[in-house]
Amino acid sequence: MHRAILVDDEVFTRKGLMKLIDWEACGFRVVEEADDGEDALALIESVRPDVVITDIRMPVLDGLELIRQVQENGVAHPFFVIISGYDDFQYARQALRYGVQDFLLKPINEQEFSEALRRLNDRLLKQKQDKERETRLLPSALVEALIMEELDEETLRIWAERLHLNTDESLYYLFAENNDAAELFGREEGSQKENAHEIPPFKQRVEKALAEMTDGCLTFYLHEHRNRIGILLPARSLGSFGGSMRTFAEKVRIKLQTEQENERIFLYAGRPAEGLLRLADSYSSAKEALLYKYHEEESGLVILEEEKPLPPLSYIAINEVLYHEFLEKLEEQQLAPLDDTIERMFATFHIELFAPEAVKMAIHQCVIGVLRIVEGMEGDKSALSTLHPMLNWHDQNLTIGGLKRLFRQFAEESSLYLAELRKEQGNGGIQKIRAYIDAHYQENISLKSIARAFYLNPVYLGQLFKKTYGVYFNDYLLQLRIAAAKKLLRQTDRRIYEVAEQVGFGNADYFVTQFEKLEHLTPSEYRNRLKKDA
Structure with a gap:
């Protein structure tokens, strides 16, 4: 408990505060009382309380003068909380100038007073923790200065x-x-959090x-x-x-x-x-x-021992043959040979006494090589979950074994991702084809023209599109055009044939037929219904 002193010339006020407030719940214990500022000054110097709760208007020595003298003599450094029956801005302003923690008016509100004490308790606890930390850090600061x-x-x-x-x-x-x-x-996040407590x-x-x-x-x-x-x-x-x-x-x-x-x-x-x-x-x-x-x-x-000097370290680049073998096995998705290459790479680090900086540069060269392949295949490097730890591993404490495990995970994930990119390219980049259709549906495009543009067989393209998106190419194109036509009918007063032309129909009658097929009403009926509903 923090120690508190009550200072007020009215005994009923002091006793009332003792009974009204749950001091211990707020983190305090009242150790002394005084009925004037002079007695309070002597108590503060002898008891050294953490907080002084004082009235302003008192005989002999008022509250503000008490605070001023305590601060001047520097024997004790308590926090002050002023309570007063006088709602006087001048007092409040002077109290703030003296660094008073709180200024409360009589009659005392229990909740308000308790909250003020709890705030003060938090501040005192933090002050104590900061002081303890400063004390603990003194030897640390010394060591820093020494080294x-x-x-x-x-x-x-x-x-x-x-x-x-x-x-x-x-x-x-x-x-x-x-x-x-x-x-x-x-490792699973939950397990990591549990271990952090242990x-x-x-x-x-x-x-x-x-x-x-x-x-x-x-x-x-x-x-x-x-x-x-x-x-x-x-x-x-x-x-x-x-x-x-x-x-x-x-x-x-x-x-x-x-x-x-x-x-x-x-x-x-x-x-x-x-x-x-x-x-x-x-x-x-x-x-x-x-x-x-x-x-x-x-x-x-x-x-390090004087009689046994350590051998010199190597600051050399990774063997080029090993580097290209690593990338080749990774691209070919030969995981077992890839793992063997990684083992030989790390064995080289050990045998040739690679310095940490040389290991870092070798790993960095391999990672950059992989990323260049990913970018060359128009992949998204952010899709690699192991990339971020692989780029930042040197900020962590890793053994050579830990680094090898991480590097192996990165290599295997990258190899599988490149296989996916290769498969997508083999499929003709179907997502790019869909994006092309979305961007050019207003034009005179067809399955044949798109297949020709992407160097694919139109029959194969039609089958691939249906398998990927669950809808035939012609139906997908029609849905795009009708959706765009509906938007124009809602938002403009263009004529029907103008709408048809803008969304890719060369024939207005055919447009009306297809619109009615999908929407079960003609374009004119669709627009008239909107006007009627309005």
Whole structure:
């Protein structure tokens, strides 16, 4: 409960407020009362309440002067709610200038007063949360400054004392990373939401794992990077792990690993740095360790050690033969050979030690190649449900195995979609033909003329149209023309023969016959009925 003080020279007003309002339901507890501003000032300085509810007109020290003196001496910083029997704009304006939270008039309305307290409760809770968050972020802000080398030696000395570290103490910087947990693989949305309630945020899991491993005896400083957690680790923390960073990191990884499908935990440790001032060196080497992620799929650990330098990475393009083979198998819809090509492609990434940037460029080249084929066949790339995650996978934490699963899904979906486009093209692009008819029905068109324009046999075209749309070509064309004629009869005063010509009939008598066949009345009767109904 937030603490409140009531200040009013009328005892009945104070007691009435105590009984009238359900203070606890609004988040408050009245801890003290005062009958004048002078006593209230002393109470505020000693009790430090969260809120003061005060009248304006009081002996010795009025409400506004009380607020002014509290703000000037700065000993306490409560919120103020003014209640007054005087509907005076000058008071309200001055109260607002002092930053008063609310100004309420007597007689007090229970609902209005309760709502004001609830609003104040929400504000106090948010203020408290913001303060706690600021306190938690202090070490994080320090880590940020350290790795960016923005602190001088004196500031470092002060922070080392606060964090119970020696300025020359050996330190490590590590990254903990949760991979393949993002919604990229088509899992059901309901399942994902359910799992989100079961598993706490990754930073919280890291904090818990580290605390359990050291029995809460050591403090670890964590920093949230864009998609991983940084850990500032004193070297003495490795004492109970034989001084081995690899042993420590492996135990952390095991503790963090859950039973979640596909989820993989990776840890990357930089080389030790001598003191806080050199922490940026360990951070830089931890970033170097990140580059070897795709080549430690089995262990999930990349530990940089002075005596064992890592091999150089390759920044080369994908093999052209493999690239063209991938596109060929994809176009031919040979899914088994396509899968084999993808396996060999990813094996090449591993064998030739492709850097993450080289892998990214190789995958991007393949995706662009597929999209060019889709566009060349006049397909719609947005029809590929896997395209968006495939274009944005590098913003997520994916292992090489997770990336391969996603890439395989994209390749298989693209192959099936190209087969559909090929089938549509083989069918003569029936949708394009219908669009052509819709655009040219007023002209002298026929099944033969359209078949000739699209290089198709007219008999085949007639059968395909009926199979696709459930209506014969001539009937469809007639329906279009009659619908257009009805619109002209409704909206214009054109003569019947003029309407017939405009919608594609060369003979007015034939138009009347066909109109009556579909509508069971002549064009003139149709128009006259509209006039009669009007």
